[in-house]
Structure formats: C-alpha cells, structure tokens
Amino acid sequence: MHAVLAGGGSAGHIEPALALADALRRRDPRSSITCLGTTKGLDTKLIPERGYPLELIPAVPMPRKPTMDVFTVPSRLAGTVRRAAEILDKVEADVVVGFGGYVSLPAYFAARRRSVPIVVHEANVRPGLANRVGSRMTAWIATGSPDCRLSGGRYLGMPLRQMISRLDRPALRDEALAFFGLTPGRPTLLVYGGSQGARRLNEAIEGAAGALSEAGVQILHAVGRGNWRDQDVFPVAGAAYVRVPYLDRMDYAYAAADLVLGRGGMMTCSELAAVGLPAVYVPLPVGNGEQRLNAQPVVRAGGGILVQDEQLTPAWLLEHALPLLTDPVRLAEMGAAAAAFGRRDGDEALADLVYEAAGSAGKPPTEAQGA
Numbered sequence: 001m002h003a004v005l006a007g008g009g010s011a012g013h014i015e016p017a018l019a020l021a022d023a024l025r026r027r028d029p030r031s032s033i034t035c036l037g038t039t040k041g042l043d044t045k046l047i048p049e050r051g052y053p054l055e056l057i058p059a060v061p062m063p064r065k066p067t068m069d070v071f072t073v074p075s076r077l078a079g080t081v082r083r084a085a086e087i088l089d090k091v092e093a094d095v096v097v098g099f100g101g102y103v104s105l106p107a108y109f110a111a112r113r114r115s116v117p118i119v120v121h122e123a124n125v126r127p128g129l130a131n132r133v134g135s136r137m138t139a140w141i142a143t144g145s146p147d148c149r150l151s152g153g154r155y156l157g158m159p160l161r162q163m164i165s166r167l168d169r170p171a172l173r174d175e176a177l178a179f180f181g182l183t184p185g186r187p188t189l190l191v192y193g194g195s196q197g198a199r200r201l202n203e204a205i206e207g208a209a210g211a212l213s214e215a216g217v218q219i220l221h222a223v224g225r226g227n228w229r230d231q232d233v234f235p236v237a238g239a240a241y242v243r244v245p246y247l248d249r250m251d252y253a254y255a256a257a258d259l260v261l262g263r264g265g266m267m268t269c270s271e272l273a274a275v276g277l278p279a280v281y282v283p284l285p286v287g288n289g290e291q292r293l294n295a296q297p298v299v300r301a302g303g304g305i306l307v308q309d310e311q312l313t314p315a316w317l318l319e320h321a322l323p324l325l326t327d328p329v330r331l332a333e334m335g336a337a338a339a340a341f342g343r344r345d346g347d348e349a350l351a352d353l354v355y356e357a358a359g360s361a362g363k364p365p366t367e368a369q370g371a
Contacts, residue, residue, distance in 0.1 A: 001024075001028070001031050001032070001094045001095065001355070001358050002031075002032040002033075002034070002091050002092055002093050002094050002095075003021075003024060003031065003032070003033055003034075003093070003094065003095050003096075003097060003354060003358070004033075004034045004035075004036060004087070004088060004091065004093045004095070004096045004097070004107065004111075004116075005017040005020065005021060005033060005034070005035050005036065005096075005097050005098075005099070006035075006036040006096065006097065006098040006099065006103045006104040006107035006108075007035070007036075007097075007098070007099035007100075007101070007103065007104070008035070008036060008037030008038055008041055008043040008047075008101065008102075008103035009037075009038070009040070009041035009042070009043070009101040009102060009103060010041060010042065010101065011042055011046065011267070012123060012265055012266060012267050013099045013100055013101045013103070013104075013123075014037075014041075014042055014043065014046050014047065015046075015161070015267055016099055016121065016123060016144070016158055016159040016160075016267070016346075017035065017097070017099050017159075018035075018046070018047070018050050018052065018161075019158075019159035019160055019161050019162075019346075019347045020097065020121075020159045020347055020350050020351060020354070021033045021035070021050070021052055022050075022161070022162065022347065023159065023347035023348055023350070023351040024351055024354065027351055027355075032091065033052050033053070034052075034053050034054075034055055034087065034091045034093070035047045035052050035053065035054050035055070036054075036055055036056075036057055036084065036087065036103050036107055037054050037055075037056060037057075037103055038056060038057060038058065038059035038102070038103060039056060039059070040059045043056075043103075044056075055087045055091075057080050057083045057084050057087070057103065057106060058079060058080045058083065059080075059102055059103075060076045060077050060080050060102055060105075060106065077105065077106055077109065080106040081106045081109045081110050081113070082110075083106075084106045084107050084109070084110035085110040085113055085114055087110075088110055088111065088114050088116055089114065093111070093114075093116050094116070094117070094358045095116065095117045095118075095119060095354055095357050095358040096108070096110075096111035096116050096117070096118050096119070097118075097119040097120075097121065097350075097354055098118065098119070098120055098121070098130065098131065098134050099121050099123065100121075100122060100123065100124075100127070100128045100130050100131045101128065101130060102130065104120075104130040104131065104134060105129070105130040105133060105134065108120075108130070108133065108134040108137055111137075112137050117138070117140065117357040117358060117360050118134060118137050118138040118140065118357070119138065119140040119141075119142070119350075119353055119354050119357045120134045120135050120138060120140070120141045120142065120150075121142045121143075121144065121156075121159075121350060122135075122141070122142070122143050122144065122148055122150050122153065123144040123145070123158060123266040123267070124144070124145070124148070124266050124290045124293070124294060125145045125147045125148050125290060125293035125294055125296075125297075126148075126288055126289070126290050126293055127148065127150045131150065132150070135150050135151060135152060135153070138357070139152060140353055140354075140356065140357040141153040141154065142154055142155075142156040142349075142350055142353055143155050143156065144156075144157060144158040144266055144270060144346070145266065145293075145294060145297060146297055147293065147296065147297050154353070156343075156346055156349040156350055156353065157270065157342075157343030157345065157346030157349065158266060158267060158270035158271075158343070158346045159346045159347035159350050160270060160271060160274055160344065160346060160347060162347075163250070163251045164250065164251060164254070164271050164274060164275060165274060165344040165345070165346075165347065166344075167251050167254060167255065167275050169254060169255045169275055169276065169277075172251065172252070172255035173255050173256065175252070175255070176249075176251075176252040176253070176254075176255035176256040177256050179249065179252045179256075180220055180242050180244075180252065180253075180256055181240065181242055182218050182220065182240055182242060182256055183218060183239070183240060186216055186217065186218045186239055186240075187216065187217050187218070187258045187259070187325040187326060187328075187331075188217075188218050188219070188220060188256050188257050188258050188259075189205075189212065189217055189218070189219050189220070189257070189258070189259050189260075189261060189321070189325060190220045190253055190254070190256070190257035190259070190260045190261070190262075191205045191219060191220070191221040191222065191260075191261045191262070192221075192222035192247060192253070192260075192261075192262055193222075193224060193262060193263050198224065198263055198282075198284070200282065200309050200312055201261060201262070201263075201282060201312070202221075202223055202224070204261075204312045204313055204314055204316070204317055205219065205221055205261065205314075205317070206234060207313070207314030208314035208315075208317040208318055208321075208322075209221075209234065209236045209241050210236050210237065210238070211314075211318050211322070212239075212317070212318070212321075212322060212325075213236045213237060213238030213239040213240075213241055214237065214238040214239075215238075215322055215325075215326065216238070216239050216326070217239055217322065217325050217326070218239040218240040218241070218242075219236075219239075219240070219241045219242065220242050220244075220253060220256060220257065221241065221242065221243045221244070222243075222244050222245070222246055222247045222253075223243055223244070223245060224245065224246070225245050225246050250271070254271070254272075254275050254277055257277060258278075258325065258328075258331055259277075259278055259279065259280065259321065259324060259325055259331060260272055260277055260278070260279040260280070261279070261280045261282070261317075261321065262279060262280075262281065262282070263281070263282060263283065263284050263291060264281045264282070264283035264284065264290075264291030264292060264294045264295040264306075265284075265291060265294065266290075266294045269281070269294045269295050269297075269298055270342065270343070270346070272298070272303075272304070272338060272342075273298045273303055273338045273339070273341050273342030273343075274339075274342035274343060274344045275339070275342070276303075276335040276336065276338050276339030276342070277335060277338060278303055278304055278305075278324075278331055278334035278335050278337075278338055279298075279303070279304040279305070279338075280304065280305045280307060280320075280321055281295035281298075281299065281304050281305065281306050281307070282307055282308075282309055282312050283295060283306070283308075283309065284309065285308070285309040285310070292306070297341065298338055298341050298342070301337050301338070301340065301341035302333070302334060302337030302338075303334055303335070303337040303338025303339075303340075303341055303342075304334070304338065305320065305324075307320075
C-alpha cells in the first residue's frame with residue numbers, strides 16, 4: 001500500500017500524520033509513505049527528520065472566515081490541485097489521508113479527481129474548512145475528540161508518538177528528574193506553551209515562581225525558543241526552578257511532572273490525557289475558540305482545570321494551582337480521571353481506517369463519497 005499523508009503546516013497537523021506513518025510502517029514495513037507539504041510551515045524540518053519522503057505543493061492559505069477571499073480560492077487552488085494530482089500519479093497512491101490545513105484541501109480534490117480513496121482526520125472539536133469540504137467526499141472520517149460533530153465521523157482519538165503513548169511515567173520518573181536536575185520527592189509543575197512559548201504563561205509563572213518555590217514546588221519551565229536568551233537566568237530561592245528554551249524530550253517532561261500548566265492545542269490535550277497528567281488548561285484566546293473546546297472534554301471528565309487567558313495571573317496560580325500541587329491525593333484522582341478519558345491507541349485505530357479505505361479501491365462510492 002502507498003499512502004499519501006497531507007498534514008503539513010503546523011506541528012498540530014504534522015505530528016499526528018507522522019504518528020500514523022509510523023503505525024502503518026509497523027503494520028507492514030513494505031508500506032510506502034509520501035507526505036505532502038509546503039515550504040511555509042514546519043514541513044521541511046519535521047518530516048525529513050523522521051525519515052519520510054516529502055513532496056512540496058504550492059501553499060494556498062484558506063480563509064478562516066467568510067470574506068471576499070473565499071471567491072478567489074478556486075482559481076488559486078487550481079495549480080496546487082494539478083501538482084497534487086501529479087504526485088498521486090507518480091507514487092501510484094492507494095489512499096490519501098488528510099489532517100486539515102491548507103495542504104489537505106488540494107489533496108482531497110486531487111484524490112477525488114484520480115478516484116483515490118480519502119480518509120479525513122479532524123483533530124479539533126470545531127472542524128476547519130478543509131476537513132468540512134473533505135468530509136463530503138468520503139465515508140472514512142475520524143475525529144480526535146468525542147465532542148467533534150463532523151458528520152459521519154468516528155471518534156478514534158489522536159494518533160500519538162509511541163514515545164508518549166507507551167510512556168510509563170512512574171517507571172521513568174527518577175530518570176526524568178535527574179535529566180532536568182530536579183529533586184525526587186518534591187511536587188513538580190511543568191509549564192510550556194508550545195515551541196514558541198506563551199507570553200501569558202511565562203509572565204504568570206515568573207510572577208508566582210518565588211512563592212511556589214518557597215512552598216516546596218519545583219518548576220520545569222519551557223519558555224519558548226522565541227523568548228530565550230543566552231544565559232537566561234531567573235533567580236528563585238527555595239525549590240529548583242529549571243528554565244529551558246524548548247523540550248526535546250517530552251517523555252521525560254511528562255514523567256517528571258505532577259501538574260501541567262499549558263495551552264489547549266488538541267495534541268497537548270490528547271497527550272496529557274493519554275499519559276494521565278492533570279493540567280491547568282489556558283486556551284489561546286484567538287481564532288474560533290477551538291482550544292477552549294479542545295480542553296473541555298477532559299476537564300469535564302475531571303482531568304483538568306480550565307482558566308481563561310486573561311484570568312491567569314500569579315495570584316490565580318497561588319490561589320488555585322498551589323493547593324493542588326500540595327495535595328497528592330487530589331492530583332492522583334485527577335490523573336486517574338485524565339487517563340480514563342484519554343486514548344493511547346489513536347494511531348492504530350486510524351491505521352485500521354486507512355486500510356479499510358484503501359481496500360475499497362474500485363468499489364462504487366457511497367452517498368457520502370459522491371456528495
């Protein structure tokens with residue numbers, strides 16, 4: 001089988017695509033994978049690093065809101081769809097899997113033009129334009145959240161890296177603490193806001209770090225590459241306060257942590273739930289509110305706390321996060337609730353769906369596929 005994966009742009013689209021690629025290769029090492037991407041996102045960095053072939057197509061950003069730009073999309077897409085179709089022909093694609101974003105829409109149109117089966121995976125609760133369109137071309141639709149109401153979607157969860165999905169946090173904890181120079185026996189707060197960091201999170205934790213440290217809480221803080229300075233030092237008395245620009249070993253970070261302070265990207269929510277880590281979710285207050293919607297299911301399940309961006313202050317952390325960090329029983333209950341809600345098998349479940357779709361080649365399309 002040759003699968004073409006369209007998940008370029010942001011890490012939120014690329015990482016689940018690569019997790020699926022790994023799962024397909026584990027199923028059958030003879031499987032061929034081609035990733036579609038552009039030069040505008042993280043595609044040219046993340047995909048080759050994982051050893052998968054990358055084919056580039058022109059980037060055609062999709063409007064997030066119904067403006068006059070919508071009427072220019074068909075003409076701007078035409079050349080991109082032709083290029084995507086050429087790639088499908090070249091690799092003799094058996095199936096196209098899209099994860100949303102501006103790489104997926106031309107891939108869907110090209111696959112339909114070439115009668116190649118399509119699989120759509122929607123990570124967010126509120127589907128984007130590309131996947132709303134793509135879902136009308138196929139019967140094979142997967143969702144990363146149980147709250148997603150994409151018509152025909154099956155809740156399969158997010159495909160996760162095995163480094164995370166197979167993580168045994170208690171078994172790795174001592175090694176992880178030593179890796180970051182943290183102390184065994186102290187409650188540990190992990191703070192991160194993605195590869196570029198998050199200013200609101202950074203400012204709040206820097207304001208509360210002294211009081212948290214004096215209370216015996218140690219902090220592992222990924223400030224973001226864009227916020228990092230050489231010799232970045234933030235002196236705090238008391239427990240350790242470790243600052244890094246970026247976390248290359250998320251398995252160690254999760255194993256070391258007792259509580260996470262982070263954003264509400266779907267990959268973050270899915271990974272934390274899967275490994276059973278309670279979290280304070282601070283959704284990014286931009287876009288269509290998808291991060292708040294992403295975090296709500298695990299919060300409802302008891303595995304996290306939701307706080308609005310403007311409400312996150314040093315005072316809020318000391319009033320709400322500090323009592324939680326010093327209450328191991330409540331932390332354990334929240335972690336168990338997160339783990340019960342989370343899914344670790346999203347990659348394998350999506351691989352099943354891909355094989356199901358690929359095996360349908362040559363069969364008449366369903367009503368959904370012909371829409």
